Amino acid sequence: MTTATIIQSLASGLLMGLLYGLVAVGLALIFGLMDVTNFAHGEFLMLAMYMTFFLFAFFAIDPLLAAPLVGAAMFVFGAVAYLLVVRFAMRAKANIGMVQIFTTFGLAILMRGLAQYFFTPDYRSINVSWLGGKTISLGGVFLPVPQLVGALVSLAAFGALYFFIKKTDFGRALEATREDAGAVALVGIDKNKVFALGWGLGGALVGLAGAVMAMFFYIYPDVGASFALIAYVTVALGGFGSVFGAFAGGIIVGLVEASTALILPPSLKSVGIYAVYLLVVFIRPRGLFGSI
Amino acid sequence: MLSVREVTTAYKGLVAISQVSIEVEKGEIVCVAGANGAGKSTLLKSIAGAERIRSGEVSFDGDRIDGTAQHLITARGIAYVPENRRLFPRLSVHDNLRLGSYLFRGKPDREQPLELVFSLFPRLKERLEQRAETLSGGEQQMLAIGRALMTRPRLLMLDEPSQGIMPKLVSEIFQSVKKIRDAGMTVLIVEQRMAECLEIADRAYILQTGRVLMQGKSAELMDNPDVRKAYLGL
Numbered sequence: 001m002t003t004a005t006i007i008q009s010l011a012s013g014l015l016m017g018l019l020y021g022l023v024a025v026g027l028a029l030i031f032g033l034m035d036v037t038n039f040a041h042g043e044f045l046m047l048a049m050y051m052t053f054f055l056f057a058f059f060a061i062d063p064l065l066a067a068p069l070v071g072a073a074m075f076v077f078g079a080v081a082y083l084l085v086v087r088f089a090m091r092a093k094a095n096i097g098m099v100q101i102f103t104t105f106g107l108a109i110l111m112r113g114l115a116q117y118f119f120t121p122d123y124r125s126i127n128v129s130w131l132g133g134k135t136i137s138l139g140g141v142f143l144p145v146p147q148l149v150g151a152l153v154s155l156a157a158f159g160a161l162y163f164f165i166k167k168t169d170f171g172r173a174l175e176a177t178r179e180d181a182g183a184v185a186l187v188g189i190d191k192n193k194v195f196a197l198g199w200g201l202g203g204a205l206v207g208l209a210g211a212v213m214a215m216f217f218y219i220y221p222d223v224g225a226s227f228a229l230i231a232y233v234t235v236a237l238g239g240f241g242s243v244f245g246a247f248a249g250g251i252i253v254g255l256v257e258a259s260t261a262l263i264l265p266p267s268l269k270s271v272g273i274y275a276v277y278l279l280v281v282f283i284r285p286r287g288l289f290g291s292i
Numbered sequence: 293m294l295s296v297r298e299v300t301t302a303y304k305g306l307v308a309i310s311q312v313s314i315e316v317e318k319g320e321i322v323c324v325a326g327a328n329g330a331g332k333s334t335l336l337k338s339i340a341g342a343e344r345i346r347s348g349e350v351s352f353d354g355d356r357i358d359g360t361a362q363h364l365i366t367a368r369g370i371a372y373v374p375e376n377r378r379l380f381p382r383l384s385v386h387d388n389l390r391l392g393s394y395l396f397r398g399k400p401d402r403e404q405p406l407e408l409v410f411s412l413f414p415r416l417k418e419r420l421e422q423r424a425e426t427l428s429g430g431e432q433q434m435l436a437i438g439r440a441l442m443t444r445p446r447l448l449m450l451d452e453p454s455q456g457i458m459p460k461l462v463s464e465i466f467q468s469v470k471k472i473r474d475a476g477m478t479v480l481i482v483e484q485r486m487a488e489c490l491e492i493a494d495r496a497y498i499l500q501t502g503r504v505l506m507q508g509k510s511a512e513l514m515d516n517p518d519v520r521k522a523y524l525g526l
Contacts, residue, residue, distance in 0.1 A: 169394060176380045176391050183378035185342070185362035186371075187443055188395040 017254020
């Protein structure tokens, strides 16, 4: 193992990690806002990847151009999922936590089933895209261009999210609702609107991730499952509910995964992630940046 | 301006207020006094839309508002400061105040009430960047009232503003209520400390076990021998 291979691995791990962060941040956002874990998060990702695929297959729209469209469509999808499904689950009088888990889990199964029915279980891929297959050399380190662009999209999305939360009225409403959802009506804010906005943002962020990932991952109805698992680890690592935690957690997961692959056979590359996850759960259960 | 007619509200089957009627006219300070458990807080919650009423009517400026969602009642011009204040603890004083003007887009609508808040409670101006949870009890109460004023209410409802506050600040807060009225607002205040409350109020209602026991001008109630004996300890 030479220094060059290590740097090479860590560089691609970092790029992947930024994407993991983008996949996970919607989950963290929704959890922080209303203590609901969206078990259909992986299926949101799957849907976004299919949207990107079909835009490419039917309209020859490159994934890069499709990304904002898919993000916008997934914003609507997330908000509607809240308004039509999750909102009612939150009215449960007893055992509200369980009701929410089964509701979002049920949504996941429904989405997967519909995808298998309508999109078939076939593996799809976008074989010709503007960036597909291109690499770029930065100081001797070769980076795949789609992943590099994906990482940049992730950085831009995190930057925009930070600005949105810290500098806008809606962002302040989001923070206030996260503090005390029962108190926002005192200043005239409708908490249901804020929740719908949170789900919309969560959907849009995972939508952007899906559009980018459609460039270099196979697309099939179950594709969300493995990424969702990584997203839960990312969020638990970074601290449930923390947006910055998702960013840091994603990078850690990406780097750990790449380092593990250097030492262990590639088929065991996830072992390192779960080992680190267990370690964090034992030593610091609230996650690295969690505040609970 | 505000008219509560024969309102009954129950929690989990237990009647907290029964057939309560009160009126508040524009520009008044009205005090609702009574012991713990008399139903004072329930009355305010029923007006603010935080609690569903079982029967009766609440109207504001002639329109029925019972059954309206709580955030829409705020938007209509009724600001409500609940007993436990419900500030946003980890947000700054400034952000708490800014959230109060969430409904307004224009600069004047946001800045005018801020001037009023700072003139009433200059300490808040010194603590703008501090987290709300780091304030003392009295300062938190000032912030809660300040945030309510930022919604540019026509009617301000205060639930036990004296609770958990050192005595020196209690009178400061009661004095600020008078200034709020002088600034053109109407105030409905619920209190256990009847003496202080009657002193600033134009009229008062005395609530006992969920019913209106007595009502009248503050001065009359203060002179009433029964009230003096039972409530003012004189």
